[in-house]
Amino acid sequence: MAAGVATWLPFARAAAVGWLPLAKKIMPKPPVDKKSRNDEILFVNVSGIRFQTWKNTLDRYPDTLLGSSEKEFFYNEDTQEYFFDRDPEMFRHILNFYRTGKLHYPRQECIQAFDEELAFYGIVPDIIGDCCMEEYRDRKKENQERLAEDTEAENATDTPLPPHSTSRERLWRAFENPHTSTMALVFYYVTGFFIAVSVIANVVETVPCRPLKGSKKDLPCGEKYTLAFFCMDTACVLIFTFEYLMRLFAAPSRCKFMRSVMSVIDVVAIMPYYIGLVMPENEDVSGAFVTLRVFRVFRIFKFSRHSQGLRILGYTLKSCASELGFLLFSLTMAIIIFATVMFYAEKGTKGTNFTSIPASFWYTIVTMTTLGYGDMVPNTIAGKIFGSICSLSGVLVIALPVPVIVSNFSRIYHQNQRADKMRAQQKVRLARIRLAKKGTTNAFLHYKEDGGFQDRDSDNALCLKNRSAFEHQHHHLLHCLEKTTNHEFTDELTFSEMCMTESVGYRTSRSTSISSQQGVSTSCCPRRGKRRAIRLANSTVSVSRGSIQELDTLQVHKTSAGPQRCLTLKGATRLLTIGGPPLCLSQEHC
Amino acid sequence: AVSTMWETEGLQTFGIVVVVCASLKLLHLLGLISFSEDSVEDELELSAVRHRPEALEQLEAQTRFSRKELQILYRGFKNECPSGVVNEDTFKEIYSQFFPQGDASTYAHFLFNAFDTDHNGSISFEDFVMGLSILLRGSVQEKLNWAFNLYDINKDGYITKEEMLDIIKSIYDMMGKCTYPILKEETPRQHVEIFFQKMDKNRDGVVTIDEFIDCCQNDENIMRSMQLFENVI
Numbered sequence: 001m002a003a004g005v006a007t008w009l010p011f012a013r014a015a016a017v018g019w020l021p022l023a024k025k026i027m028p029k030p031p032v033d034k035k036s037r038n039d040e041i042l043f044v045n046v047s048g049i050r051f052q053t054w055k056n057t058l059d060r061y062p063d064t065l066l067g068s069s070e071k072e073f074f075y076n077e078d079t080q081e082y083f084f085d086r087d088p089e090m091f092r093h094i095l096n097f098y099r100t101g102k103l104h105y106p107r108q109e110c111i112q113a114f115d116e117e118l119a120f121y122g123i124v125p126d127i128i129g130d131c132c133m134e135e136y137r138d139r140k141k142e143n144q145e146r147l148a149e150d151t152e153a154e155n156a157t158d159t160p161l162p163p164h165s166t167s168r169e170r171l172w173r174a175f176e177n178p179h180t181s182t183m184a185l186v187f188y189y190v191t192g193f194f195i196a197v198s199v200i201a202n203v204v205e206t207v208p209c210r211p212l213k214g215s216k217k218d219l220p221c222g223e224k225y226t227l228a229f230f231c232m233d234t235a236c237v238l239i240f241t242f243e244y245l246m247r248l249f250a251a252p253s254r255c256k257f258m259r260s261v262m263s264v265i266d267v268v269a270i271m272p273y274y275i276g277l278v279m280p281e282n283e284d285v286s287g288a289f290v291t292l293r294v295f296r297v298f299r300i301f302k303f304s305r306h307s308q309g310l311r312i313l314g315y316t317l318k319s320c321a322s323e324l325g326f327l328l329f330s331l332t333m334a335i336i337i338f339a340t341v342m343f344y345a346e347k348g349t350k351g352t353n354f355t356s357i358p359a360s361f362w363y364t365i366v367t368m369t370t371l372g373y374g375d376m377v378p379n380t381i382a383g384k385i386f387g388s389i390c391s392l393s394g395v396l397v398i399a400l401p402v403p404v405i406v407s408n409f410s411r412i413y414h415q416n417q418r419a420d421k422m423r424a425q426q427k428v429r430l431a432r433i434r435l436a437k438k439g440t441t442n443a444f445l446h447y448k449e450d451g452g453f454q455d456r457d458s459d460n461a462l463c464l465k466n467r468s469a470f471e472h473q474h475h476h477l478l479h480c481l482e483k484t485t486n487h488e489f490t491d492e493l494t495f496s497e498m499c500m501t502e503s504v505g506y507r508t509s510r511s512t513s514i515s516s517q518q519g520v521s522t523s524c525c526p527r528r529g530k531r532r533a534i535r536l537a538n539s540t541v542s543v544s545r546g547s548i549q550e551l552d553t554l555q556v557h558k559t560s561a562g563p564q565r566c567l568t569l570k571g572a573t574r575l576l577t578i579g580g581p582p583l584c585l586s587q588e589h590c
Numbered sequence: 591a592v593s594t595m596w597e598t599e600g601l602q603t604f605g606i607v608v609v610v611c612a613s614l615k616l617l618h619l620l621g622l623i624s625f626s627e628d629s630v631e632d633e634l635e636l637s638a639v640r641h642r643p644e645a646l647e648q649l650e651a652q653t654r655f656s657r658k659e660l661q662i663l664y665r666g667f668k669n670e671c672p673s674g675v676v677n678e679d680t681f682k683e684i685y686s687q688f689f690p691q692g693d694a695s696t697y698a699h700f701l702f703n704a705f706d707t708d709h710n711g712s713i714s715f716e717d718f719v720m721g722l723s724i725l726l727r728g729s730v731q732e733k734l735n736w737a738f739n740l741y742d743i744n745k746d747g748y749i750t751k752e753e754m755l756d757i758i759k760s761i762y763d764m765m766g767k768c769t770y771p772i773l774k775e776e777t778p779r780q781h782v783e784i785f786f787q788k789m790d791k792n793r794d795g796v797v798t799i800d801e802f803i804d805c806c807q808n809d810e811n812i813m814r815s816m817q818l819f820e821n822v823i
Contacts, residue, residue, distance in 0.1 A: 120672035437690035487769040495768035
């Protein structure tokens with residue numbers, strides 16, 4: 001149902017009176033309205049701030065939380081109001097939606113918080129009014145991009161390898177993330193070095209060296225030390241070929257790899273050498289072949305694997321593709337127009353440079369980009385006028401897309417910086433999570449050490465009372481798991497000590513307290529045969545004794561707030577160990 | 591000679607072909623021409639599945655919870671999952687928080703399948719509350735039925751040794767690696783053997799629901815521990 005239609009329904013029904021005189025058959029009976037039609041004011045208490053509204057207002061949108069019977073779950077009989085434990089500031093906007101029919105997005109709020117509130121109240125974000133829709137979408141997209149980067153950063157470099165990865169997967173990882181192993185790092189630097197060597201060799205071999213003895217002509221170094229350059233080239237190409245083949249072997253999807261830009265660059269960089277080997281030593285052919293050698297310069301692009309900055313530049317250009325396209329297109333149009341004009345303007349002059357329209361292209365380009373080499377100059381007055389118009393418009397056309405490109409670059413650059421910051425933050429966050437997990441485990445171990453499973457009347461009862469009910473229940477849950485598997489939780493230290501001593505029976509003095517209290521569990525292994533028959537028979541007594549005391553702590557005061565939410569799900573989880581008892585192995589109570 | 595000319599021509603053709611392809615690629619990159627249907631930018635997706643539970647009265651009738659208890663349950667549920675349903679990943683996340691030392695995801699997967707009675711990939715509030723009602727307020731028969739359903743991974747009515755091994759391994763996974771005594775490779779398998787020795791009366795290699803319920807009802811300890819969790823909510 002479209003929004004707000006519910007309000008108009010009574011009107012439409014009343015207007016049906018107009019059909020009565022024309023009707024062919026008898027009208028059907030109207031539905032009986034069971035509930036009373038009186039409108040009442042509802043009280044909605046959101047975190048202490050009381051809102052009041054008509055019931056009808058909320059009923060306008062029956063497929064949301066407030067408009068449907070779902071709000072009955074939140075009704076508090078004692079205070080006769082609906083209580084929501086949510087943000088009151090956001091609720092204002094939600095309620096305004098019911099009142100006015102338009103949902104507005106508050107600019108100062110976090111987009112995710114707003115989205116969550118909408119999801120909670122069952123409102124689809126698509127109905128945001130036009131006034132706020134653009135802002136909402138922009139921020140949402142920005143947020144999504146940021147989250148996508150986060151997950152990318154998580155999944156990328158520093159995740160540890162899955163334990164059973166083939167050598168092929170490991171090789172691929174070594175290629176993609178050189179920091180993972182020293183071999184990969186060495187290979188990375190070696191290839192970088194050889195790329196540099198190859199590029200420098202290409203450059204140097206065209207520099208003129210001192211001529212050979214007995215000849216006057218200056219030779220380029222490449223022809224003087226042909227053998228040396230050939231050997232260097234061979235070495236580089238061998239390394240590049242080896243690297244390419246290794247990457248091809250390790251790639252998870254070979255077709256995709258072969259189509260990727262970097263592999264194309266690799267191939268183009270090494271092909272000229274092999275073609276040169278295959279080519280016969282023929283003067284005419286090698287003349288044309290020399291042109292192919294220009295592709296060797298593509299080796300410099302292999303550096304983009306090594307340099308983050310080059311990659312950023314590449315991304316910038318890619319993301320500004322449409323602006324660059326626009327620039328190219330408008331420039332081409334302008335060049336053609338001005339070249340034609342200049343050609344016809346200079347046509348009459350004797351010995352002019354503007355021999356054809358394509359010849360005028362060169363002049364136009366040089367003028368529009370304000371280079372002005374001066375090799376082609378107009379002589380006629382008309383030519384000079386058009387020439388000056390050409391140079392003025394050139395400045396304008398080029399200046400237009402530049403700010404867009406600059407802003408794109410700045411955005412990508414900041415994104416990259418943010419990615420680095422995010423990675424650093426992620427490490428801190430992971431460390432904190434690990435610490436929290438260890439804290440929980442340590443709390444549990446201390447609980448056991450302090451005799452949490454003994455009778456309550458012992459002296460230890462005092463320190464036990466400091467733990468919250470949640471902790472008690474959580475520890476009970478973990479204890480049940482221990483009983484199910486008949487193994488105990490320990491901490492890292494003890495575990496590594498145990499591994500080192502390689503003997504299950506030994507315990508260090510530090511943890512003898514645990515063993516002395518648990519007693520029976522240490523003898524699980526030798527008594528395995530007997531246990532089948534006795535299976536929990538001994539634990540009957542301890543179950544009844546221990547469980548009653550445990551149950552005392554489990555009573556949750558129904559009226560108390562606070563950790564109730566955790567307890568709800570916590571309680572549910574404890575329940576889920578019900579799958580446990582039939583599997584319980586140990587002789588202690590569960 | 592002809593062959594020389596052909597070779598020269600060939601190289602030039604090759605060069606021209608390369609240049610043309612590169613410029614086409616450049617134009618494609620610049621967005622001036624497109625070869626295939628480029629995917630349109632993703633429009634804002636509709637918000638995720640939203641599920642509203644049945645009315646409070648209906649749930650009161652269908653489960654054995656009181657009105658207040660249902661309210662408490664729903665508030666907690668709704669807070670964790672505002673969309674009204676739990677999908678498997680969220681479920682695994684929630685469950686894993688209680689077992690920081692080990693890996694609870696496999697067991698959470700089995701639990702999820704046990705709760706998701708209509709197998710639509712998500713647990714709604716009704717599924718959740720029905721499951722809890724059986725576990726908390728159900729008769730012993732119902733609870734045992736539920737446990738059997740949990741163990742029977744492919745829901746064919748029989749528990750095989752492989753299914754039991756999977757379940758038990760996932761439980762041991764939750765312990766993590768720092769345990770005393772150190773977890774050995776064969777511990778889960780031995781546990782399965784013990785279980786089958788006890789439950790599989792006719793030694794046919796599978797445990798049926800009747801064998802299971804029979805056996806558990808004859809075992810006092812299991813019976814007593816079933817009473818343990820009644821006051822959890």
